[in-house]
Amino acid sequence: MNTRRDFLQKVAASALILPLPSWALSAPKYDGPVLRVALMGLGGYATRVADAMRDCKKAKLVGAISGTPDKLTNWQSKYGIPEKNCYNYQTFSNIRNNPDIDAVYITTPNSLHHSQVLQAAAAGKHVLCEKPMALNAKEGAEMVAACKKAGVKLLVGYRMHFEPKTLEVIRMRNSGEFGKILFFQGLCGFRIGDPTQWRLNRELAGGGSLMDIGIYAINGTRYMVGEEPVWVTAQETKTDKVKFKEGVDETIQFQFGFPSGAVASCLSTYSMNNLDRFFLNGEKGFAEMQPSTGYGPIKGRTNKGELTQPHATHQMVQMEEMADIILNGKQPIVPVDGEEGLKDLKIIDAIYLAVKTGKKVPLNL
Numbered sequence: 083m084n085t086r087r088d089f090l091q092k093v094a095a096s097a098l099i100l101p102l103p104s105w106a107l108s109a110p111k112y113d114g115p116v117l118r119v120a121l122m123g124l125g126g127y128a129t130r131v132a133d134a135m136r137d138c139k140k141a142k143l144v145g146a147i148s149g150t151p152d153k154l155t156n157w158q159s160k161y162g163i164p165e166k167n168c169y170n171y172q173t174f175s176n177i178r179n180n181p182d183i184d185a186v187y188i189t190t191p192n193s194l195h196h197s198q199v200l201q202a203a204a205a206g207k208h209v210l211c212e213k214p215m216a217l218n219a220k221e222g223a224e225m226v227a228a229c230k231k232a233g234v235k236l237l238v239g240y241r242m243h244f245e246p247k248t249l250e251v252i253r254m255r256n257s258g259e260f261g262k263i264l265f266f267q268g269l270c271g272f273r274i275g276d277p278t279q280w281r282l283n284r285e286l287a288g289g290g291s292l293m294d295i296g297i298y299a300i301n302g303t304r305y306m307v308g309e310e311p312v313w314v315t316a317q318e319t320k321t322d323k324v325k326f327k328e329g330v331d332e333t334i335q336f337q338f339g340f341p342s343g344a345v346a347s348c349l350s351t352y353s354m355n356n357l358d359r360f361f362l363n364g365e366k367g368f369a370e371m372q373p374s375t376g377y378g379p380i381k382g383r384t385n386k387g388e389l390t391q392p393h394a395t396h397q398m399v400q401m402e403e404m405a406d407i408i409l410n411g412k413q414p415i416v417p418v419d420g421e422e423g424l425k426d427l428k429i430i431d432a433i434y435l436a437v438k439t440g441k442k443v444p445l446n447l
């Protein structure tokens with residue numbers, strides 16, 4: 083006679099012979115510290131981060147901050163977030179009394195980052211903030227200072243700084259495999275849709291394509307060339323003045339010069355699709371990546387052949403690495419701290435100034 087015990091024994095036996103996924107076989111068991119994170123602004127990117135964090139060992143989504151009560155309810159059931167770790171923007175400051183949350187990850191529209199980072203720091207929480215870190219260098223400097231004063235870490239969501247093919251190109255450059263670096267080209271853009279979205283609202287976005295997608299070319303120039311630029315020139319073009327209102331840039335081309343004599347040429351746009359390409363040229367070799375900053379898989383080759391490093395979800399890797407930085411003081415190969423975000427903001431200020439004046443603007447990073 084088949085008993086319930088027989089049935090359970092059969093289930094248990096069949097479970098034993100099921101093949102385990104390769105990651106389960108290779109990944110060592112982790113029983114170290116875990117960074118407990120609350121996400122603020124439960125939109126498109128927050129959802130991507132939350133989904134990616136399901137596979138993290140060192141970082142765990144434990145809290146949420148939203149102005150929409152329904153979203154908080156949904157996130158509680160979708161991600162197993164306890165109600166006591168949920169806040170709206172009015173109750174957020176109470177997070178200071180919550181010992182179960184270590185860090186707040188800010189994924190709201192750009193213009194909100196500054197005040198929200200200051201609030202999170204004042205509440206004694208580490209802060210992860212999406213790019214662009216703020217609207218300008220003045221705000222950025224205030225955020226860096228506030229986090230320093232509060233004794234919390236400030237990290238910016240530069241997920242490409244942990245991407246394996248990107249890191250391989252950086253390794254090759256550092257080891258001299260491309261020779262002296264002479265030129266970089268960074269092309270970043272997409273055709274933006276809905277004209278009513280916050281990305282096309284100057285008050286919320288702080289600008290246009292440069293703040294949103296051009297920042298990948300700015301930041302990428304710096305980590306691909308491996309030097310800080312000392313001047314920038316820039317030109318803006320606008321084909322649609324209705325969609326791209328005053329202060330919302332559609333397309334900007336910008337050029338950098340470096341102390342070594344290397345130069346860079348970049349394009350940021352909201353009007354062209356399939357524009358996601360990096361090209362680095364040195365005296366002895368080159369690297370080209372396309373796509374270069376999208377969610378991947380990143381593809382690329384160098385003068386030595388294809389880049390074959392495996393793809394992993396960027397946001398998962400980023401959260402694992404950021405947990406290590408905050409909890410264990412790990413030093414990333416390319417920095418992701420507030421100072422790094424501030425350098426990009428100084429460049430953004432300089433690009434907008436160069437567009438306005440038509441002049442070459444010196445940079446002192």
Ligand code: NAD
Pocket residue numbers: 123124125126127128149189190191192194212213214239240241280286294
């Ligand atoms: P989104 O519009 O999908 O989400 C923004 C969220 O903020 C929404 O849930 C919205 O309700 C909330 N919000 C709170 N206060 C708001 C206000 N006053 N006005 C409007 N919305 C408000 O946008 P997103 O694509 O998730 O972008 C959010 C941030 O993440 C931006 O800074 C963006 O640059 C950044 N981002 C980064 C990446 C990356 O790859 N690192 C990708 C996408 C977006």
